[in-house]
Amino acid sequence: MTNETDELSYSVVVNHEEQYSIWPAERPVPAGWRAEGTTGSREECLDHVERVWVDMRPASLRRHLDGEPDDVA
Amino acid sequence: MTSLDEMFARQAHRTPSAPAVVDDGGTLDYATLDARVDDLAGALREAGVRADQPVGLVLDRSAHMVAAVLAVLRAGGAYVPIEPETPAARREAILTDAAATVCVVGPSLAGEVRAAGRVAVLPEATPTGGPPPASTPPHPDQLCAIYYTSGSTGRPKGVACTHGGWANRMRWMQERHHLQPGETVLQKTTLTFDDAAVELLWPLLVGGRVAMLAPGAHRDPRAIIDAAIGHEAVHLQFVPSVFDLFLETLTDADVAGLTRLRSVLCSGEALRPELVRRFFARFPDGVSLDNTWGATEVSIDSTYHICRPADGLADGASVPIGQPMTGNRVTVRDARHHPVRGGDVGELCIGGVGLARGYQGDPRRTAVAFVPDPDGFGARMYRTGDRGAQRPDGTLAFVDRVDHQVKIRGVRIELGEVETALRGHPQVADAVVLALGTGTKHLAAYLVPRQAGRCSVDDVRAHLRTVLTSYAVPTHLTVLDRLPLHPNGKVDRAALAALPTPGSDDDALLAPRTxxxxxxxxxxxxxxxxxxxxxxxxxxxxxxxxxxxxxxxxxxxxxxxxxxxxxxxxxxxxxxxxxxxxxxxxxxxxxxxxx
Missing domain, CATH: 1.10.1200.10 (ACP-like)
Known part of the structure; x- marks a missing residue:
């Protein structure tokens, strides 16, 4: 599906788990998501996602794992 | 929510002396397997494996392989399955993409893995220093496995699967099939297919016995039938193209010998009505046939249809894919994610607890395929790329693909990946790949050489074998001066498909001599x-x-x-x-x- 080409506009969206996605710009953002600020072509939005979504672990898991004792022997 | 390894450990505590896994080397009971898993998990923790960390797993089908899968989970890691016969370049590409610094590997490949700068842990390994440090029980969102599939740009995609999603898939299996303690499931699928995880983990989470088909024998329907009879298997799983061979090979004596068989599951590609008809002719009652559909991105399968004899008589290319499994939600949507109503065709999207985290280390592809799910708060849904429709009775039907992904004997292949691999050969300037044939498809490649007359088909084929999985190597390679084009400049794929098969008109064929x-x-x-x-x-x-x-x-x-x-x-x-x-x-x- 990465070979899709379309001329339409998208927004970068993010949810409470700090997971990113893209969503049609003309549609209301679904509940539980917020527009992150970037709107543009599909490629522009994906370029932005690639820059900002560095740690792909959901936020709640990140918090859980940070609580794990670092028990390197 | 419980993790996969906790479910196994609890079962081992409940039925320590029950048989857990049987292979050519004998039978391991639950307590012995659990102890083996403890040892290897300890060695993996010593090697540096921590929560959420990918661990390469390069082993043939055996009890060792089962222990290794569970040990990676117990150490907190996620296994990355790779077949030992995978070309070294492809193996390295996958391990590098997954950032797997530790590998469980047999002695014959351990040297190669170490030479590439990774830590090789043998399946018999035990921890060297005292008791291994305990790991925190995995969180449901933690990774359990990374499964590599074909990617259209040539880079394979690693699907990052989670404990929560897989545990749900295994629980559904038990809700549907009620495996009893001591009953056997045949582990016949190669571990690099996610369906293998169902054959392997489901029984071990509920007290069943896993019988390992000998390495290599998964291609041989005779060996599968003999093993199913010999081990008194109650459940078998197939991709439809192998199911076809199974039905073709089955004799009356075999049917009589499969005394314990209760359920057969088909998944991986469209199930043709003809196969359902042949199944019910062999097993008129007492054995169920389920057609399941889904994607690795959503924990292996997400819908199921319990086949009835009438499905074998229906028109159409395939039987329905049915209804969502527990915890899954399937909707039909247009390109802007609006729901499509009234039975119209659209893209099938899956939401619910089965969703993978995404593609390992690939936020771009993840953001495209995993999008907001308007039916859940802050939830995501996976766009499968499969087009389908909802029938008036609510059941779902698969129609076709939105892109150039094809299935070759149940394996997902992106034609773009094969084309990229072809263009990677120094003699090849351009290439187009098509999937041809009805029923069982094969790949045909059309190449334009950099210099006319300077392109060896054998060289190109040898190159492809080093970089692609065997299923993705085209059956036919045709060299052309240029590709046929439509007036708008796009490649005329129909004209390519109409070309004669290479070699078919060759008068120089050597005739039989004896x-x-x-x-x-x-x-x-x-x-x-x-x-x-x-x-x-x-x-x-x-x-x-x-x-x-x-x-x-x-x-x-x-x-x-x-x-x-x-x-x-x-x-x-x-x-x-x-x-x-x-x-x-x-x-x-x-x-x-x-x-």
Whole structure:
């Protein structure tokens, strides 16, 4: 599906788990998501996602794992 | 929510002396397997494996492999399955993409893995310093496995699967099939297919027994049937193209011998009504047939349809994919994610607890495929790329693909990945790949060389074998001066598909010289659907693939009245070489009888 080409506009969206996605710009953002600020072509939005979504672990898991004792022997 | 390893550990505590896994080496009970898992998990923790960390797993099907899967989970890691026979370059590409610094690997490949700068842990390993440090029980969002599939740009995609999603899939299996303690599931699927995880983990989470089919035997329907009878399997899983061979090979005595068989599951590609018809002719009652549909991105399968005899009589290319499994939500949507109503065709999107985290280390592809799910708060849904429709009764039906992904014997192949690999060869300027044939498809590649007349098909094929999985290597390679184009400049794929198969009009074919060669040639031609094959031509370069090799083999077994090993065609891939080996086998058989 990465070979899709379309001329339409998208927004970068993010949810409470700090997971990113893209969503049609003309549609209301679904509940539980917020527009992150970037709107543009599909490629522009994906370029932005690639820059900002560095740690792909959901936020709640990140918090859980940070609580794990670092028990390197 | 409980993790997969906790579910296994609890079961081991409940039924320590029940048989857990059986292979050629014998049977391990739950307590022994659990202790083995503890040891290897300790060695993996010592090697530096921590929560959420990918660990390469390069082992043949065996009890060791089962212990290794569970040990990676117990150490907190996620296993990355790779077949030992995978070309070294591809293996390295996957391990590098997954950032797997530790590998569980047999002695024969351990040196190679270490030379690449990774830590190799043997499956028999035990921790060297005291008791291993305990790891926190995995969180449901933690990774359990990374499964690599074909990617359209040439870079494979690693699907990052989670404990929560897989645990849900295993629980559904038990809700539906109620495996009883001591009952056996045959582990026949190669571990690099996610369906193998169902055969392997589901039984071990509920007290069942896993019987391991011998390495390599998954291609041989005779071996599968014999193992299912011998181990008294109650459940079998197939991709439809292998299910076809299973039904073709099955004798009346086999059906009578499968006394404990209760359920068969088909998944991986569209299930044709004809196969359902043949199944019910063999098993009129007492054995269920489920057609399941889904994607690795959503924990293996997300919908199921319990087949009825009427499905075998229906029109259409495939039987329904049915209704969502517990915890899954399937909607039909247009390109802007609006729901499509009234039975119209749209993209099938899956939401719910089965969703993978995404593609490992690939936020771009993840953001495209995993999008907001308007039916859940802050939830995501996976766009499958499969087009389908909802029938008036609510059941879902698969129609086709939105892109250039095809299934070759159940394996997802992006034609773009094969084209990228072809263009990676120094003699190739451009390439187009098509999937041809009805029912069982094969790949055909069309190449334009950089310099006219300077392109060796054999060289190109050898190159592809080093970088692609075997299923993705095209059966036919055709060299063209230029690609046929539509007036708008796009490649005319229909014109390519209409070209004759390479080699079919070759007058220089070497004819059979002996009676044995003639017999073998007749069988090859019938199975390959061609008029002539040269006795020095390679089976796998003239339209043959592993499933057709099985057909050739079963006909050779009949013609020669011998138990011929499946390796014959793989080790002796020409008519001349196969005939010579068959003559040797016949002589050895006669000598054995005379003794």
């Amino acid at each position: 009676v044995t060669e003639e017999t073998v040639a007749e069988i090859w031609c019938a199975v390959l659907g061609v008029d002539r094959v040269g006795v020095d031509q390679d089976f796998f370069a003239t339209g043959g693939h592993s499933l057709l090799a099985v057909r050739v083999l079963s006909r050779l077994r009949q013609a020669f009245g011998l138990d011929i090993p499946l390796r014959l065609i793989f080790d002796h891939p020409t008519i001349a070489a196969s005939a010579a080996e068959l003559e040797r086998l016949v002589l050895a058989d006669l000598e054995g009888a005379a003794r």
